[in-house]
Amino acid sequence: MFALSKDRNEALLALHGWSAVFLGLLLYWVILTGSLVVFADEINAWAFPVEQAEPGVLPANLDELLTEFHERVAPEDRDFTFLASGPGGLLRIFYEGHAPQDSSHTGDDPQQEPAEPTSAMGGEHTVQRLAFVNPNSGELVGELDLLAVEEGMEVPSNTPGAMVARGGLAEFFVDWHVNLHVPAPWGLLLTGILGLAMLVAAVTGLLIHRHLFRELFTLRRFKGGLLKERDSHVIAGTWSLPFAFVLAFTGSFFSLAGSFGIPAVAFVSFGGDQEKLVEELVGSPPELDPTPAPLSSLAEVIADVEQRFGLAVSDVGIFQAGYASAELQIGTFPPEDGLLRRVFIYDGVSGEFQREKPLIGDQASAGAAGLGLMGPLHFGNFGGVWSKLVWLSLGLAAAYVSYTGLTLFSRRRAEIRAYRILGQINTALGYGLPLGMATVTWAYFLGLRSGWHVEPLMMLVLLGTLVLALLWSFVRTQEQAARELRWTLALSLAVLPALRVYGGGPLWGEAWQMGAMWVCALDLLFVLTAIIMAAPGIFHGRLRPYSQRQHSLPTPDRAA
């Protein structure tokens, strides 16, 4: 396919292999967790179901919920409010303001007029909170002070509400995927570099596997040994190559834009003022008119968007609620045939449509469209469950490529002890990561039930699982460790439904009545996956006991 000299080919092979060794394991973690958090909303809906609430959809009684929120939170604490669907179908309310901390939460008087703003709503935020409200009862389920979190203050996490306020169970996995639980900005930089390494591996893989299109269908499993390993890696890599590019590029962009790109551009062009840069890109809040004025009906504005543009509304941003200059930013889901979401500006008092707002700048542009594509192409959330399912599969394929790449690399050099150890570590962490995700979910439910601090417990259990998997892989052969870790994983998945109920979740009958379909769907999925993992022979059409099957881990001699 590409004519390369022998030396260049060897150099590329070395680059391809070593980029995989240094970053392969972490990359595998990032890809695997990323694949699963495509279904973050659904995972939260499984772990913390809310009656008749559909994940990702705004509740119908938004005006009532907003009125209750306005009664609870003082106007100066909410210069900007953002409403979207949260974990399990709860209403997620982000709000920020500039009032002194001690004057917040003065909602005793519902008719209280907005306080005279002091700083024209500019400068440092003094209030920045995330609240989660049950759309059925209006109950505040959990609330998180984001400024306190930013300053490293301890936030209680031993109640379901507090966990939900932090994003629920899935947030732990999202954090893992986004920054490997490494503090900002280092975690983002690390995952950004991992994304670039994935790009390097994809490009060098394309160049060195020159016959890859001729070998699209050649998988010689029956020959066993290294040939089988090599074919498995190449086949999975070839078929998932286009998406490896897309996922690596968009993932690197998301990681590096926040941790490096924005600070760098702000440093060069805005004297280090990142807020000013963001304002320049996405626009400033409207000019403040301090005259008190009631907010228009959100239900009517949402109905207008649906009627005028034929699009479903995904989120609502409110600037200066309670003032005459109030403005609504209505975000939509992408249209049925498209990938890009749209944002419309409405007058916050009259509820009249004003204009469409591009993602960046004032005018529609290729840059805005390109930026808008990053999200759907990375998250696969443009076509509901079906597009998410495809993205999950692509992610799993990419994780498989990463894992088999490292396996192949270590087995080809199995005559050297260091590479055999690398192979054992690869097996331990390759199975240990999904096992860790399962045991972390155990910890989540057990922690909720017991009243322990859930997040430290989850982290402890994760680390413990990985350490045990590593130790186990060194006292057993690589093959035995792989088999036993797989069985342990199967067992861990099989008991998840029972633990969910033990943690306070509904039984299937109750879930059915609540309309919480994801509870039943994910319970079944976990049990089915456990069966598949415990009995792979069934799905290969072979029912022989595992011990009687031919195994083909190369001995150092064969590998040499």
Added chain:
Amino acid sequence: MSAWIAGWLAGLLSLACIGLLALRDPKRLRNRPAALRQQLSALSPSWRKRITVLALAPGVALLLLAQWAAFAIWAGAVTTLSWLMVLWLASRDESAA
């Protein structure tokens, strides 16, 4: 028609073509277990090209119709399912070996 129906229908059409390409792929047939090698003949290069064009046609059609979401689902579904199909074919060969 919703994006996922269009994407999956187009994907199934492409997958049928890719299935044919896989079954009659010369390199795969050469590398089957000895007992199975003579069962099928390989497609000629000209037929392989025609079927490849046919496999890509649904995706091109979706692009021409500006069905971007359906195109993305088509591309993802075709690559994933094709990979799974190759695994399945290899598994069958392994069982027969």
